[in-house]
Amino acid sequence: MDGNDLETQPEDLNTSNTSETTTMQLLAELKDIWRNERFAPELLPHHVDLVDCLLEQVRVMEGNVGKARGKEPYRCHVHKMELNRIRFMLSNYLRCRLEKLELFTTHYRQLSAEQQEHFLSPAELTFLNNFADKTDELLTNSVAPYLPTGMPVLDAWKKNPARPKLDSFVFVQPKEVLEGVILDAGTQDGREEEIVTLEEGGQYLLRYSSVREHVMANRVLLM
Amino acid sequence: MSTGTFDPEELEFLAEETMVTIIPSARYPLFYMLGGDVGPMEPSIPVPVPLWLAVHMRQRKQCRLVVPDWLAVEPLLKLKEDENNSPVFTSMPTKHYIEISQVILESFGDEIPHSNDIRRLTKDILDLRLAKLRASVDAFIKGSNVYAKVDNITEVELCSLRNLLTRGVDQLDMLRSAGTYRAPVAAATVEDSTTLSTNPGSAVRSSRLFSSDRNTSVNS
Structure with a gap:
């Protein structure tokens, strides 16, 4: 290597010559996914492919920057700044997911294996199981013995764990026209359900449960 | 807890991805950034870069900023007046107007004329809008x-x-x-x-x- 890695970058990175736009698209996608994960009250389906792919790109780039260091300190610095920004987004996204798992451990553990696979990456599933086991252990060993006997608090807690509040209000911005969005599904006091059309790019305040499907399918941005 | 909202710092982080135009004073070949190529930079030739890079180059005194058109006393006065006269929310020049003006004023304040007036005006506009917002929220919560x-x-x-x-x-x-x-x-x-x-x-x-x-x- 002649120390010019940063300038020969595209050849290094591109196995196919479209990968440059792809990285850009991946980053744009990450921004959307990060944002939705932060604003959604529940865990969204995992995007382990995207995360792995971006991490790989970041690693390759860090390697190149490392090699070119010394020759062009300022250029390296600029690249490092960008990489740090991407790493920040990635880790904040992942940490936010772990936070939700810690909050709703029992709930996610009780999902079917199929659903778990849909929502959690393999690593997250391991984390969830470990975390749940350790919490259980702690409660059984250090809390349960000191409760008045016959107080089924721990069982009750398991039967009815904390669940994400799907009814909370969120701000949404549809990426496409969404027809037939049902507001207040489950109305019981005689008013019929209200159905609205959300315009592309408009901004709305409504209950998360009304747009849940669309958030999962990445058709709306939360804000 | 970080879920459910973004902190002001994170909003600023997002706003820093906005492209702005700078006039570099140094020469650099094209940067192959993961987020898209930037440059090449030639002294005195305007070039679009992400705001975070502009801020960084400015700290090293390697560029001047082409201030966005809306970030000046006249347009802001107009915006403020429109906001004042309108019962609804008027459209802002960018959805990150607060963050961008804050970042720019902080880093490039000394090269922008009337920067104090600009700072005051953006604050006024935000206050007007927040007051409207609070009134709407009140109505929203009271009606079911x-x-x-x-x-x-x-x-x-x-x-x-x-x-x-x-x-x-x-x-x-x-x-x-x-x-x-x-x-x-x-x-x-x-x-x-x-x-x-x-x-x-x-x-x-x-x-x-x-x-x-x-x-x-x-x-x-």
């Missing part, structure tokens, strides 16, 4: 609404309002469902606080307590 259109409200504004609004509505939901379900509440155990608020449709059952005007649009 299920939906509102909030066009043109920017993210900083939404975030400043989020705790008040969404948490407030969550609490109201709990109170409403508590009102209809007196019996189970008496047997309060650990899990009640979660069941109450996650019971689907629970908010609706008792909402006849509130007015039936459900569709107040914040924006109309």
Whole structure:
């Protein structure tokens, strides 16, 4: 290597010559996914492919920057700044997911294996199981013995764990026209359900449960 | 807890991705950035770069900024006047106007004429809008609404309002469902606080307590 890695970058990175736009698209996608994960009250389906792919790109780039260091300190610095920004987004996204798992451990553990696979990456599933086991252990060993006997608090807690509040209000911005969005599904006091059309790019305040499907399918941005 | 909202710092982080035009004073070949190529940079030739890079280059005194057109006293005065005269939210030049003006004024303040006036004007505009927002939220919560259109409200504004609004509505939901379900509440155990608020449709059952005007649009 002649120390010019940063300038020969595209050849290094591109196995196919479209990968440059792809990285850009991946980053744009990450921004959307990060944002939705932060604003959604529940865990969204995992995007382990995207995360792995971006991490790989970041690693390759860090390697190149490392090699070119010394020759062009300022250029390296600029690249490092960008990489740090991407790493920040990635880790904040992942940490936010772990936070939700810690909050709703029992709930996610009780999902079917199929659903778990849909929502959690393999690593997250391991984390969830470990975390749940350790919490259980702690409660059984250090809390349960000191409760008045016959107080089924721990069982009750398991039967009815904390669940994400799907009814909370969120701000949404549809990426496409969404027809037939049902507001207040489950109305019981005689008013019929209200159905609205959300315009592309408009901004709305409504209950998360009304747009849940669309958030999962990445058709709306939360804000 | 970080879920449910963005911090002001994170909003600033997002706004720093906005492209701005700078006039570099140094020469650099093309940067192959993962987020898209930047440059090449030639002294005195304007080039678009992300705001974070502009700030960084400025700290090393390697560029001047071409200040966005809207970030000047005249256009801001006009915006403020429009905002004042309009009952709804007017459209802002960019959805990150607060963050961008803050970052730019902080880093490039000394090369922008009347920067103090500009700072004051953006603050005035934000205050006007937040006051409108608070009035709308009040109307929204008092009517038992299920939906509102909030066009043109920017993210900083939404975030400043989020705790008040969404948490407030969550609490109201709990109170409403508590009102209809007196019996189970008496047997309060650990899990009640979660069941109450996650019971689907629970908010609706008792909402006849509130007015039936459900569709107040914040924006109309």
